[in-house]
Amino acid sequence: MKKLLKLLGSLGQREEGMAGPAAAIILSSFVIVGSSLAFVVVNTGTFSAGEVAETVMGSLDGVLGTLELGGPVTVIDVNDDGAIDESDHIVLDLRNVPGGSPVLVDPSASSGSLIINYVDAQDRVPGVAYAVAKISGDGDDFLETGELFEITVNPPAGSRLDANETFSLEIMPPGGALLIIERTMSPATDRVTGLH
Numbered sequence: 001m002k003k004l005l006k007l008l009g010s011l012g013q014r015e016e017g018m019a020g021p022a023a024a025i026i027l028s029s030f031v032i033v034g035s036s037l038a039f040v041v042v043n044t045g046t047f048s049a050g051e052v053a054e055t056v057m058g059s060l061d062g063v064l065g066t067l068e069l070g071g072p073v074t075v076i077d078v079n080d081d082g083a084i085d086e087s088d089h090i091v092l093d094l095r096n097v098p099g100g101s102p103v104l105v106d107p108s109a110s111s112g113s114l115i116i117n118y119v120d121a122q123d124r125v126p127g128v129a130y131a132v133a134k135i136s137g138d139g140d141d142f143l144e145t146g147e148l149f150e151i152t153v154n155p156p157a158g159s160r161l162d163a164n165e166t167f168s169l170e171i172m173p174p175g176g177a178l179l180i181i182e183r184t185m186s187p188a189t190d191r192v193t194g195l196h
Contacts, residue, residue: 066176067103070095070148072194073183082189084161090153102142103173105132105149117170118156125156163187
């Protein structure tokens with residue numbers, strides 16, 4: 001037992017001088033690993049912030065390019081036959097949302113302009129022809145905040161809207177949200193009928 005105590009006592013007196021360099025190596029490793037981890041975290045945060053900004057800007061563009069209905073939808077029975085068909089008109093007023101981006105409303109443009117799809121119980125016709133009357137604005141083809149454009153759509157050939165039938169117009173601005181206007185024909189159609 002005395003030998004064991006003597007051996008343990010001699011272990012405490014031996015100092016070989018390796019503790020300092022070993023501690024320095026271990027601390028250096030912690031610093032390198034920590035700085036690498038910090039680099040990864042900062043770069044991930046920067047990348048994520050860029051992605052978030054891009055998403056927010058895309059969403060904002062989608063909202064700012066949105067249109068809204070500026071009054072009732074009116075059907076005009078040009079031929080007085082009691083139904084709305086290709087010789088008749090569907091008329092509506094469009095305006096830009098407050099603070100919205102300008103939207104090109106030019107039926108003759110090959111791209112970048114408003115597109116209108118017609119849908120009823122028999123048909124869905126994409127990109128129907130329409131006419132534009134500028135009710136208020138600065139005279140150009142861009143529908144801007146505070147302006148009002150009247151849009152006239154003729155139902156496509158072969159379509160016929162009789163009493164109590166439902167139809168939709170899908171209004172697609174180039175950069176904004178889709179506006180779906182759905183109306184049901186009245187039980188009796190006058191030459192000019194407002195559909196609320």
